[in-house]
Amino acid sequence: MDPMEALVAQIRGLSSCAGDLSRLQSILKQADDSLRFDSTRLSAVLSQLDPSKHSLGCLYILEASTAGPVSKEQADILVPVIARFINSSAAEHIRMAPDKFASVCKRLKDQVMLLNVPVRGVAPLLTAVRKLQTTTEHLTPLHPEFLLLCLLSKCYKAGLSILEDDVFEIDQPRDLFLYCYYGGMICIGQKRFKKALELLHNVVTAPMSTINAIAVEAYKKYILVSLIQHGQFSTNLPKYTSSVAQRNLKGFCQPYYELANIYSTGKIAELESYVETNREKFENDNNLGLVKQVVLSMYKQNIQRLTQTYLTLSLQDIANTVHLNSPKEAETHVLQMIQDGEIFATINQKDGMVRFLEDPEQHKSCEMIEHIDSSIQRIMALSRKLTAMDEQISCDQLYLSKAGRERHRYDFDDFDSVPQRFNI
Amino acid sequence: MEADDQTSGAMIDEIYANGGDEEKCRRPIISGEQLDVEAYASLYKGHTKILRLLFIADHCENNQTMQLEALRMVYDEIKNGENTQLFREVVQKIDGRLGTNYGMDEAWCDMVDRRAEQKKEKLDNELNAYRTNLIKESIRMGYNDFGDFYYAHGQLADAFKSYVRTRDYCTTSKHIIHMCMSAILVSIEMGQFPHATNYVSKAEQTPEALDPATIAMLRCAAGLANLEAKKYKLAARKFLETGQVLGNNYNEVIAPQDVATYGGLCALATFDRTELKNKVIDNLSFRNFLELVPEVRELINDFYSSHYASCLDYLGNLKANLLLDIHLHDHIETLYDQIRHKALIQYAHPFVTVDLRMMADAFKTSVAGLEKELEALITDNQIQARIDSHNKILYARHADQRNATFQRVLQTGSEFDRDVKSMLLRANLIKHDCNLRQSRRL
Numbered sequence: 001m002d003p004m005e006a007l008v009a010q011i012r013g014l015s016s017c018a019g020d021l022s023r024l025q026s027i028l029k030q031a032d033d034s035l036r037f038d039s040t041r042l043s044a045v046l047s048q049l050d051p052s053k054h055s056l057g058c059l060y061i062l063e064a065s066t067a068g069p070v071s072k073e074q075a076d077i078l079v080p081v082i083a084r085f086i087n088s089s090a091a092e093h094i095r096m097a098p099d100k101f102a103s104v105c106k107r108l109k110d111q112v113m114l115l116n117v118p119v120r121g122v123a124p125l126l127t128a129v130r131k132l133q134t135t136t137e138h139l140t141p142l143h144p145e146f147l148l149l150c151l152l153s154k155c156y157k158a159g160l161s162i163l164e165d166d167v168f169e170i171d172q173p174r175d176l177f178l179y180c181y182y183g184g185m186i187c188i189g190q191k192r193f194k195k196a197l198e199l200l201h202n203v204v205t206a207p208m209s210t211i212n213a214i215a216v217e218a219y220k221k222y223i224l225v226s227l228i229q230h231g232q233f234s235t236n237l238p239k240y241t242s243s244v245a246q247r248n249l250k251g252f253c254q255p256y257y258e259l260a261n262i263y264s265t266g267k268i269a270e271l272e273s274y275v276e277t278n279r280e281k282f283e284n285d286n287n288l289g290l291v292k293q294v295v296l297s298m299y300k301q302n303i304q305r306l307t308q309t310y311l312t313l314s315l316q317d318i319a320n321t322v323h324l325n326s327p328k329e330a331e332t333h334v335l336q337m338i339q340d341g342e343i344f345a346t347i348n349q350k351d352g353m354v355r356f357l358e359d360p361e362q363h364k365s366c367e368m369i370e371h372i373d374s375s376i377q378r379i380m381a382l383s384r385k386l387t388a389m390d391e392q393i394s395c396d397q398l399y400l401s402k403a404g405r406e407r408h409r410y411d412f413d414d415f416d417s418v419p420q421r422f423n424i
Numbered sequence: 425m426e427a428d429d430q431t432s433g434a435m436i437d438e439i440y441a442n443g444g445d446e447e448k449c450r451r452p453i454i455s456g457e458q459l460d461v462e463a464y465a466s467l468y469k470g471h472t473k474i475l476r477l478l479f480i481a482d483h484c485e486n487n488q489t490m491q492l493e494a495l496r497m498v499y500d501e502i503k504n505g506e507n508t509q510l511f512r513e514v515v516q517k518i519d520g521r522l523g524t525n526y527g528m529d530e531a532w533c534d535m536v537d538r539r540a541e542q543k544k545e546k547l548d549n550e551l552n553a554y555r556t557n558l559i560k561e562s563i564r565m566g567y568n569d570f571g572d573f574y575y576a577h578g579q580l581a582d583a584f585k586s587y588v589r590t591r592d593y594c595t596t597s598k599h600i601i602h603m604c605m606s607a608i609l610v611s612i613e614m615g616q617f618p619h620a621t622n623y624v625s626k627a628e629q630t631p632e633a634l635d636p637a638t639i640a641m642l643r644c645a646a647g648l649a650n651l652e653a654k655k656y657k658l659a660a661r662k663f664l665e666t667g668q669v670l671g672n673n674y675n676e677v678i679a680p681q682d683v684a685t686y687g688g689l690c691a692l693a694t695f696d697r698t699e700l701k702n703k704v705i706d707n708l709s710f711r712n713f714l715e716l717v718p719e720v721r722e723l724i725n726d727f728y729s730s731h732y733a734s735c736l737d738y739l740g741n742l743k744a745n746l747l748l749d750i751h752l753h754d755h756i757e758t759l760y761d762q763i764r765h766k767a768l769i770q771y772a773h774p775f776v777t778v779d780l781r782m783m784a785d786a787f788k789t790s791v792a793g794l795e796k797e798l799e800a801l802i803t804d805n806q807i808q809a810r811i812d813s814h815n816k817i818l819y820a821r822h823a824d825q826r827n828a829t830f831q832r833v834l835q836t837g838s839e840f841d842r843d844v845k846s847m848l849l850r851a852n853l854i855k856h857d858c859n860l861r862q863s864r865r866l
Contacts, residue, residue, distance in 0.1 A: 170853060372833075
């Protein structure tokens, strides 16, 4: 009997229960090399198997068959095959070999990129992410790949759906860096600057032993988004930032620092001329669009400031103080801001006056109470998680041995007290 | 009831119209005229007289007569001293504009220089003799003489060094005080105000009780140093603590008139109302100083009784002369700004609504200008109010604590949420790193 046929038979026989599956996996692992050797016949073999029932076997064979370099024509055939497999495969099967699954999915990504149709990979990868992750808090290696495809195909909404989940469990730090960086970009694309800031912040402050390009690029965007969102940027990184980042980031982002400096003076003309002279630098970083948004946000900041000081102000005066060309332009800006809920005001077109109002939110509606209640629930859950994590760490053998080792005075009598010392 | 309303109405009118024309007629502003250089110079003696006059000469280029007047007096004053270097500079500045009597006097210079040479040699020999004999007191005197000598010849850095050297040979607190006073004098003249502060505190730390005159002098020196360091509040305190005994004792540095002006302006710029009342207006000894400069006294009283227009008038009139003051000129703008801001804040404080037109009248400015000033103050959060630019009314703004609390709570909540999440993430990353290292080791 041909070894390949034997293998197919085993896959068919051993795909039903958990005990059989682990046996099958060890068989497949042994056969992995020969599978690669026989890669030409694999597509035929594959057609004899049902991807929804024999997922594990299919996975190994598919992985082996796609190992080599692929031409465009081949890719065109392979993409639907892999996509079909991802859609129909059984989650418990593929979780037994996450590496294989991830590598198949990455190949799918490479192939759609090769074909220049990233949009074809978005839906399969989203399914793949959902199948591979055990809980929504789990960050799989597929997250960044999926977000990258979303970015390239401009399917920002699809990307947002997985960004809503908070991730805590991480397989590879690099995945997190890329996940947060791409995620930040998607949020910027959707103008959800608050979330973007959060994600980029995670990249910049993540523990790292050497500076990396992802962190540098993320920091550049972080500066710009922070200016757009808050109208200011503090050059001091929080103290939990790794020392490498604290030392080095500034050097890589000099033009951005200066931009933030000029922004803080509140002078539109200077900002614009600075952007114009450094246009090339920003363009090379692919940040020019964002920089332009920064410039626009300055008008908003300045108008916002006016609401603090004035009750009524004519459009002409607004145009003058904010350095807009005409009252008409000022009106558009104010109108836009009212629509976006950034300021509360009414425009009287008869005499060209804007009347700034206080925030009408009285915090006594049912919705507000519900909102507050849900916030409290959320924070309580978070707090429970924190306590659990703390307990887990204070019982962690590795941590305890390290903490015990690093105590300067090693004393047998004290040794028992070590765990208590780190309880909160 | 009606009568009541009428009186209160009249009162409000008066409040709005404070500093109006009526007030001004009653108290004509006196000090509008030009600075009388001769009278000014007569307040001082020694080096500060020369320096102050030179300062005036340097800073009133558009006023030839005043400049020449100042230079003439400098020339006369230097002739009484021994500073030939300065003499040459002054002669160059006069440039023959004061006739032949005020030209270059080479003979005098040579004579003074020669005498200085001899004196220096003599002092040097003496000091060497003392040093070999190790007589402490004589060495101190020797260094002190050297200090005096250098000081007279305008070599300030050397003078300072010599005075400071006497410190090792001081035996009584009197000596120490003497050393400190000399050091302070020289450092003020050099413009090294940190040194002055330093030696003021040294002098104040001497164990023996100081006599009131010395205390007054030390207070003045400390006040000056604080003024130069832009610590106006401290400066005001020091000047206000200066005792009446100062009199003309410290003319080589400061005149009692200056104490009143410097102290008064600094106090006005930095003190709040109660402090102003307690420490300035009700301060008996300082009141005596203020009597010397009635304009400052009047403007402080005007400020306190909310006659801002007249107060600002006084300030405006004084400005030209104060700009010619060697110590104050740098700080005038800041002090004036602060005083004006405080006046604006105090004016607006008691009202719920203020008519900007009336306020502009009271401050003798345009409504647009006033709006700009108020805008800056509101942005700085110094006035809690908002401007109705359409009706030209300023509305006081009362913070809604309930809403503010809700907002803050929600914000704090979401910040906590965000921070904890990213912290957990970081913790997991570190843990991952640890596990990785461990697995590598295994």
